[in-house]
Amino acid sequence: MEFDISEEQELLQGMVRQLVENECPLARVREIFEGDSGHDPELWKSLIEVGLAGTAIPEEFGGAGLELLDLALVSETLGNGALPGPFFGHSLAGLAVLLGGSDEQKKTWLPRLAMGDAIGSVAFAEEGSSWQPEEWTLQANGTLSGAKKHVPYGSIADLIVVGTADGGLALVERSGGGVETEPVDGADRTRRLDDLIFDGAHCEILPDGQRASGRVRDAGLILLAADAYGGAARCLEMAVDYANTRQQFGVTIGHFQGIKHQLANMAIRVDPVRFLCWYAAHAFDKIPDESERTAALTKAHATSVFMQTARDTVEAHGGIGFTWECDVQILFKRAMFDRAFLGAPAVHRERAAVLAGW
Amino acid sequence: MDLSYGEEYEEFRREVQAFLAESWPPRGDEAQLPQNEQIDRFRERGVEAGYLSRSIPRKYGGSEQEADSSKAAVIGEEFRRAGAPMDLLGGGVSLLVPTLLERGEEWQKEKFIKPTIRGHIRWCQGYSEPGSGSDLASLQTKGELVGDEWLINGQKIWTTGAQFADYCFCLVRTEPEQPKHAGISYLLIDMHQPGVEVRPLKQMTGNSGFNEVFFTDARTPRDWIVGKRGEGWLVSRTTLKHERSGLINVGQATSQLPALVDLARRSTRNGRPAIEDPEIRQKLAEVEGFMLANEYSLRYRATKDIKGQDPGRIQLMAKLIRSDIGQEVAKLGMELIGDDGLLAGGAASEMGRPDGPQDNGAWVTTYMGSLAGAIAAGSSNIQRNIIGERGLGLPRDAAAQRGK
Numbered sequence: 100m101e102f103d104i105s106e107e108q109e110l111l112q113g114m115v116r117q118l119v120e121n122e123c124p125l126a127r128v129r130e131i132f133e134g135d136s137g138h139d140p141e142l143w144k145s146l147i148e149v150g151l152a153g154t155a156i157p158e159e160f161g162g163a164g165l166e167l168l169d170l171a172l173v174s175e176t177l178g179n180g181a182l183p184g185p186f187f188g189h190s191l192a193g194l195a196v197l198l199g200g201s202d203e204q205k206k207t208w209l210p211r212l213a214m215g216d217a218i219g220s221v222a223f224a225e226e227g228s229s230w231q232p233e234e235w236t237l238q239a240n241g242t243l244s245g246a247k248k249h250v251p252y253g254s255i256a257d258l259i260v261v262g263t264a265d266g267g268l269a270l271v272e273r274s275g276g277g278v279e280t281e282p283v284d285g286a287d288r289t290r291r292l293d294d295l296i297f298d299g300a301h302c303e304i305l306p307d308g309q310r311a312s313g314r315v316r317d318a319g320l321i322l323l324a325a326d327a328y329g330g331a332a333r334c335l336e337m338a339v340d341y342a343n344t345r346q347q348f349g350v351t352i353g354h355f356q357g358i359k360h361q362l363a364n365m366a367i368r369v370d371p372v373r374f375l376c377w378y379a380a381h382a383f384d385k386i387p388d389e390s391e392r393t394a395a396l397t398k399a400h401a402t403s404v405f406m407q408t409a410r411d412t413v414e415a416h417g418g419i420g421f422t423w424e425c426d427v428q429i430l431f432k433r434a435m436f437d438r439a440f441l442g443a444p445a446v447h448r449e450r451a452a453v454l455a456g457w
Numbered sequence: 458m459d460l461s462y463g464e465e466y467e468e469f470r471r472e473v474q475a476f477l478a479e480s481w482p483p484r485g486d487e488a489q490l491p492q493n494e495q496i497d498r499f500r501e502r503g504v505e506a507g508y509l510s511r512s513i514p515r516k517y518g519g520s521e522q523e524a525d526s527s528k529a530a531v532i533g534e535e536f537r538r539a540g541a542p543m544d545l546l547g548g549g550v551s552l553l554v555p556t557l558l559e560r561g562e563e564w565q566k567e568k569f570i571k572p573t574i575r576g577h578i579r580w581c582q583g584y585s586e587p588g589s590g591s592d593l594a595s596l597q598t599k600g601e602l603v604g605d606e607w608l609i610n611g612q613k614i615w616t617t618g619a620q621f622a623d624y625c626f627c628l629v630r631t632e633p634e635q636p637k638h639a640g641i642s643y644l645l646i647d648m649h650q651p652g653v654e655v656r657p658l659k660q661m662t663g664n665s666g667f668n669e670v671f672f673t674d675a676r677t678p679r680d681w682i683v684g685k686r687g688e689g690w691l692v693s694r695t696t697l698k699h700e701r702s703g704l705i706n707v708g709q710a711t712s713q714l715p716a717l718v719d720l721a722r723r724s725t726r727n728g729r730p731a732i733e734d735p736e737i738r739q740k741l742a743e744v745e746g747f748m749l750a751n752e753y754s755l756r757y758r759a760t761k762d763i764k765g766q767d768p769g770r771i772q773l774m775a776k777l778i779r780s781d782i783g784q785e786v787a788k789l790g791m792e793l794i795g796d797d798g799l800l801a802g803g804a805a806s807e808m809g810r811p812d813g814p815q816d817n818g819a820w821v822t823t824y825m826g827s828l829a830g831a832i833a834a835g836s837s838n839i840q841r842n843i844i845g846e847r848g849l850g851l852p853r854d855a856a857a858q859r860g861k
Contacts, residue, residue: 100466100527101459102756103764168458339849354852356838359845366844367774367781374753375746381458393749400746448742449735457718457732457741 104172104377111165112172118145119180125426128289131183132429137291138255143184143215151186153213156193160209167318171325171380175373178329178437181429183289185218187326188251191319192219195260199268199311204303208258208270220256221315222247222271222295223441230442231450232266232312239263239304243271243297249440253293254280260315261302268308268315275301287436289429314383317394319441321379324394324401327437328372331405334412334430335369338362341416358415365411372401392454399444399451402437409434466527473535476506481541496542500575508532509544510574513554518571526763530707547618549573549580553626556643559695560684569624569645581619583627583646583670584693586612591839593628594638594690598672600629602679607631607644609652609675615833619655619668622648632687643689645681652676662802662825710752710779713786714745716813717793720820724793731793740789747782754778770848777840780830786813787827790820797821 104112122145123131131139146152155170156162163169170190177186193212196204196219211217224230225237225248237245243261250259259271259278271278277300283292305311339362342353352358379397382390409431413420420427438444462470480502482488483495490498503509504520511529513519522528536543544550554573557566572578589596598611609629619625625646632640646653652675657665684692718741724731731737754771761768791798794817802825803818814820831837845851 100462100530100756101760102753103760104458335849339851342851351852353845354854356842356854359851359854360838360841362849362851363777363841363844366770366849367778370771370774371747371750371754371778374757375750377458377757378749378753381460386460396742396746396749399742400750403743403746445739448739448746451742451745452738455718457721457738 102374102377104168108169108172111169112176114149115151115173115176116179118149119176119182123180123182125181125429128181128183128429129426132288136255137288138184138252142182143218146184146186147215150213152189152215153193153209155190156197156209156213160197160205160213162193162209162213166380166384167321168377168380168384170318171321171376174322174325175329175376178326178433179333181289181330181333181433185220185252185256187290187319187322188220188256189218190322191221191315192256192258192260194318195221195268195305195308195311195315196270198314199305199308200270201306204270204305212258217257218252218255219258219260220251220253221260221262221319222250222253223262223316224248224250228442228446230316230440230446232262232309232316235262235264235266237261237263237297239267239269239302241302242277242299243269243302244299245297247295247297249283249292250280250295252291253295254282254291259295260305261297262312263304263308266309266312268305268312269302270305271297271300271302277301285436287432289433290436313391316441317383317391320394320398320447321376321383323437323440324372324379324397325376327401327405327434328369328376330430330433330437331369331372331401331408334405334408334427334434335362335365337427337430338365338412338415345417361411361415365408368404369408372404376401392451395447395451395454398441399447402434403444405434406438462527462531466531469528470531470535473508473532476502476508477535477539477541481539497575499542503542508536513558513570513574517558517566518574524763526759534707545574545576547580548582548626549578552582553580556626556683556692556695560692562680562683565645565681565683578623579618579621581616581622581625581648581668581670583613583616583625583629585615587614591836594641596628596630596641598627598629599633600631600642600644602631605679606676607679607681609644609646609672609677611672613670613672614658615667616655616670617667617833619648619670620657620665624648625653625670626683628689628693631689635687638690639687641689642686643683643692644677645683646672646675646677650675660825660829662822664822707756708752710755710782711745711748713783713813714741714748716815717741717744717786717789720790720793720814720817724795726793726795737789737793740792744782744785744789747778747785751778751782770844773840773844773848776835777837777844780827780837783827783830787820787824790814791824794820798824 123142131137150163151173153162154165154173158164196208212219257273259273261269261271263269277298279296280293283294285292342358343351345352375397379393382393412427416427419425481499487495500509507520507522510519511522515521550573554570557570584593586596586598600607600609625648627644627646628641629644630640631642652673654671656669658667658669659665721732721737726734758768758772797817800821802821814823846853
């Protein structure tokens with residue numbers, strides 16, 4: 100019985116943290132946040148160079164062969180740095196091909212995704228907050244016609260894993276034509292979204308897609324939760340830094356119990372989420388019976404905590420916290436993304452209730 | 458990361474099960490003995506087998522086992538399943554014994570530890586005073602060395618279990634000329650003497666768990682002091698490293714959830730079972746999220762402890778997190794019991810059951826009783842100061858700096 104990450108996993112997180120600090124400090128995040136595409140090919144290349152694009156893709160396909168726990172640890176660290184770019188959707192697309200694809204599909208796509216030769220994404224949501232596999236209605240009969248919403252970096256992704264009617268999955272190559280993208284004016288400008296219109300786009304069914312789609316969703320919930328923990332921890336750190344810097348009445352405001360207690364309340368909600376995320380990821384890897392429900396509860400909990408922590412962090416910064424210029428807003432909007440993507444906390448709490456037999 | 462026990466521990470589990478099948482509940486002649494004797498004999502065997510008092514050396518009545526959180530967890534699970542007596546809880550076992558092991562004289566260890574862990578003598582903790590709560594080090598109970606005895610005068614308050622206690626481990630000001638913290642000594646005091654008067658305090662629940670204790674020329678021998686004169690403050694803060702071996706208690710943070718879900722199943726809300734009510738379902742799942750996050754924080758902390766590594770600031774948060782969740786659980790329980798929330802409540806013994814309140818009266822008591830968790834042993838606002846200052850690196854507040 101040992102509940103801790105390994106030395107290798109600590110090294111992995113340290114390596115990613117270093118990369119984020121070197122390649123994309125908050126000043127750079129802000130430039131990308133303000134930019135048109137929300138994507139920095141140079142930054143993405145630096146992730147690929149250290150193997151992050153294929154973190155959970157098996158070594159035989161050119162990936163690092165790690166598990167979801169490792170991927171979640173990477174997500175946590177990227178979330179802590181508010182790192183912009185397609186990492187999240189790309190990682191889920193790789194998992195979808197791995198878990199649902201034929202040998203042929205794996206051989207074709209996994210090496211390309213792992214090496215970063217192709218950017219992957221997932222198209223799950225439909226009109227009416229329909230994120231879950233059982234809610235998908237898009238028919239796939241060799242071709243796809245219809246709409247998907249909120250596709251991460253849908254306009255630059257080379258390979259899109261589309262959720263289809265009956266909870267299946269299909270692959271669409273964007274270069275194959277029949278795919279129109281319409282940018283979403285999203286709050287989180289570090290993770291851009293596009294709505295997709297398919298008009299007779301050629302698609303390939305993933306033979307195990309129906310079995311894989313719930314697992315891919317669960318992985319997505321866990322990665323969002325891990326990102327949320329990383330972001331919430333960053334918010335807390337920013338609020339503490341501010342309390343140790345800003346002076347009023349001749350002392351730093353951290354002297355005042357009003358601030359100190361608010362920050363302590365934030366900390367007792369934020370810090371435990373780290374371990375909940377580890378557990379959810381570990382359950383995904385090793386405890387299949389608990390995996391689905393734990394993923395749902397963890398996503399609901401972690402993203403709620405992130406959202407509330409971001410709100411508290413704005414408040415703790417006073418007037419400056421409410422400005423566009425203050426970096427807290429970037430984290431705040433990451434929290435909005437984590438909270439809503441794949442379904443809001445209430446959706447997953449109700450799913451957890453159903454799964455518990457309540 | 459490995460939450461399984463592995464074959465080695467499953468083998469160990471079978472040993473524990475075999476022991477329990479043999480030993481609890483008592484059979485034959487032993488079943489006719491008074492219950493306390495049954496428990497006594499069982500504990501003797503449990504120690505002999507290495508399952509109880511694992512962190513206590515053999516010569517003081519323990520089984521002196523190597524710290525092993527997995528074994529401790531297996532023992533806990535199997536003993537609970539069998540309804541067998543576990544290691545005792547309470548201030549004597551959890552606070553005094555580790556303090557004696559760390560700082561006590563040899564004769565003190567020999568005299569006090571074994572009867573304490575067997576439950577033959579009971580202790581109360583003489584810390585808080587009417588004028589010294591959060592600012593404990595301002596305490597004024599006086600100890601004066603007269604000949605070979607300490608003469609003790611003053612008053613303690615909120616003293617849990619004093620009405621049943623044989624002895625008190627007590628913080629007393631013995632060096633009045635020294636600054637605040639340096640003037641305190643840690644004395645052991647016999648409660649059965651004319652100079653000690655115990656008055657139970659009636660709580661808002663109607664029960665009396667704690668007391669006022671008045672010392673009027675109470676006496677204790679010169680050498681019933683733990684540590685040196687003036688070291689009492691430090692002695693009372695002795696690192697509880699002896700607790701390590703029993704630290705993992707798998708499922709402790711989620712243990713009240715089943716009682717809450719049961720309550721939702723048998724309660725009615727808006728004309729149908731409360732468990733079907735969307736708001737209740739949301740709240741249950743929300744509370745469970747907090748519980749699970751806490752559960753795995755505790756497991757992480759225990760793992761780090763066993764490895765001899767610093768778990769970091771999460772360890773400062775345990776008390777506040779537990780009392781916050783306890784209050785959320787109690788409030789949700791109150792919501793669910795409906796009209797029974799008009800009633801006076803149930804017995805004190807129902808409070809703080811590890812498996813949660815079992816009937817509506819107990820939920821009323823828990824509703825009130827959960828506040829005790831936010832007050833006792835360092836109020837929540839004091840916890841927030843500790844987390845802010847020691848955990849987050851915020852400055853000490855002005856008042857505390859002045860009083861230093």
